[in-house]
């Protein structure tokens with residue numbers, strides 16, 4: 189227990205005027221322009237669990253012969269690229285990933301939030317999402333399950349287990365418990381099916397794998413696979429192996445991110 193006393197009105201102590209770092213306010217911090225490549229689809233992202241969902245989807249689309257060529261640019265969130273004026277115009281929430289689709293002309297359609305991007309691409313190319321309305325809804329249940337759960341896994345467990353300057357028992361207990369509960373939900377769901385929405389690989393798998401698959405494979409936070417005793421989730425492990433071996437996933441993990449400045 190700490191001696192912390194809640195003030196009547198909370199104030200941000202660690203005030204900074206840098207282009208990077210946390211602040212309790214939104215909006216652009218500096219002028220910026222973003223490059224544009226030759227394809228209709230422009231992706232501004234980074235190889236984080238949320239970021240890689242988009243290259244995975246685009247590589248899967250290319251693998252089945254869809255015209256999903258794209259240019260991929262690196263938004264260095266450690267250096268505050270997400271707070272530049274051009275990026276904020278595309279995503280006022282200042283988070284990667286962002287997609288801009290110029291296929292319908294100028295000024296390009298900006299799509300932010302990884303779930304929105306994958307649903308957009310799935311609909312645009314009529315692929316990796318069930319076309320039957322009920323099955324589509326069930327698939328979207330899992331897409332939204334992932335979006336809702338990730339902050340507990342990443343911002344909660346990942347932060348306090350791996351990134352926080354000191355190991356604090358209360359938040360680690362709380363978020364390890366919630367992360368294990370989510371893993372159990374997924375494990376029970378996958379007990380009788382190859383993929384999250386049944387026999388077919390869909391955007392639900394592409395949303396969930398970068399978090400839960402990489403978590404049980406020990407790829408997200410060193411030591412967390414042992415700490416969370418992930419052998420208790422054999423169906424998640426088997427599913428993760430099926431997905432990580434896909435050529436498109438391998439390709440996306442090795443994708444080259446072009447710099448946004450020369």
Ligand SMILES: N[C@@H](CCC(=O)N[C@@H](CS)C(=O)NCC(=O)O)C(=O)O
Nearest residue numbers: 236238265282283284285301302303
């Ligand atoms: N719900 C969002 C989450 C996006 C997100 O949290 N992105 C992180 C990287 S994984 C980010 O851009 N962080 C930069 C920051 O918080 O300043 C999505 O699924 O797209």
